[in-house]
Amino acid sequence: MATECIAAIAALRERVSRAKLAGLRVGCVPTMGALHAGHTALFDRARPDCDLLVATLFVNPLQFDRQDDLRKYPRDLESDLQICDRHGVDVVFAPSQDEMYPRPPVMTVEIEGLADGLCGASRPGHFLGVATVVMKLLNIVQPDFACFGEKDYQQLVIVRRIVEDANLPVRIVGVETVREPDGLAISSRNAHLNADERASAPALARSLRAARQAIQQGESCAAVLRDNAGAVLDREPLIRLDYFEIVDPDTLKPVERVTGPVRIAAAAFLGKTRLIDNVLATPS
Numbered sequence: 001m002a003t004e005c006i007a008a009i010a011a012l013r014e015r016v017s018r019a020k021l022a023g024l025r026v027g028c029v030p031t032m033g034a035l036h037a038g039h040t041a042l043f044d045r046a047r048p049d050c051d052l053l054v055a056t057l058f059v060n061p062l063q064f065d066r067q068d069d070l071r072k073y074p075r076d077l078e079s080d081l082q083i084c085d086r087h088g089v090d091v092v093f094a095p096s097q098d099e100m101y102p103r104p105p106v107m108t109v110e111i112e113g114l115a116d117g118l119c120g121a122s123r124p125g126h127f128l129g130v131a132t133v134v135m136k137l138l139n140i141v142q143p144d145f146a147c148f149g150e151k152d153y154q155q156l157v158i159v160r161r162i163v164e165d166a167n168l169p170v171r172i173v174g175v176e177t178v179r180e181p182d183g184l185a186i187s188s189r190n191a192h193l194n195a196d197e198r199a200s201a202p203a204l205a206r207s208l209r210a211a212r213q214a215i216q217q218g219e220s221c222a223a224v225l226r227d228n229a230g231a232v233l234d235r236e237p238l239i240r241l242d243y244f245e246i247v248d249p250d251t252l253k254p255v256e257r258v259t260g261p262v263r264i265a266a267a268a269f270l271g272k273t274r275l276i277d278n279v280l281a282t283p284s
Contacts, residue, residue, distance in 0.1 A: 005094055007094055007095055012054075012091070012093045026143045027052070027147070028056065028147070029046055029147050032058060033094075035079075035083045037186050038149055038177070038185075045147050045175045050143075052090050056137050057077065057092055057094040058094065058095055058100060061097060061101070062108070063125075063133065074191075077094060080092070100136065108131075109131035109162060110128055111128065111131055111158055114127075114158050114161060118154045118267070120154065122242055122267070127158055131159070138170055144169075144171065145170060145172070146172055146173065150175060151185050151276065153265060156172070159172055185205065185277045193273055197238055200238040200239055201270055203233055203235070204266055207232040210232050211228060211246070212264060212279050215262070215282070220258040220283065222254065222255055225264075226245075240270075242274065245264075246262050247265060248262065249262065258281070261280060263279070264278060
């Protein structure tokens with residue numbers, strides 16, 4: 001049966017309610033559309049564990065700090081529906097902005113601590129928008145579980161924490177980053193890279209792997225790890241580093257010495273395009 005597309009909150013709730021009354025298990029994958037292999041990996045991870053799979057397609061204005069980025073964000077509902085259909089999505093919830101925000105919201109979800117560093121430092125207000133829309137979507141869909149990609153690791157940690165703090169009855173599932181053959185993390189932003197920038201972009205992933213390998217070989221000083229990563233990135237003059245941090249996987253606070261599992265996270269600009277990536281590293 002073809003993927004069903006629903007635009008109204010009331011209709012989506014009624015559809016999910018029928019499924020739950022029938023004893024069915026509901027999974028959810030929140031997206032902003034412009035679907036690619038990273039999204040389909042989330043669908044494929046969710047599909048075996050649920051009877052009704054709901055994907056949300058909503059370009060959330062609250063998480064854009066620049067209005068021109070919001071206007072330029074790619075929107076192709078027909079293509080996205082075809083991708084959802086091929087990957088077993090039962091229902092696509094694709095509301096309009098007026099449906100999600102009929103009036104300017106007076107309630108937003110502020111995050112203390114977790115949103116201060118990494119991407120939060122250079123994108124003030126971004127995670128307030130993310131947390132607010134995720135809270136709304138989980139409340140609307142009310143799934144048993146929801147899948148989020150590890151590429152946006154700071155987002156994943158924040159979502160897990162708001163679910164915990166709000167006692168939402170939903171399990172958050174992290175899904176490993178999907179990569180191109182040369183290691184570049186798949187992202188809708190990759191399409192904005194010109195040929196030279198695309199050739200340089202995999203260096204970001206190489207710098208993360210180099211730091212992870214050093215940790216596995218016994219290096220524990222975060223400053224040394226950052227310097228080693230910088231040496232990798234210095235060979236690519238098109239890359240302008242935003243940050244390179246070694247952080248606690250739960251609190252996202254930077255560590256000075258690696259004594260247990262850490263997340264190595266980085267962001268960089270190539271031209272006007274900002275890319276992010278991260279890996280888990282554990283001392284041997």
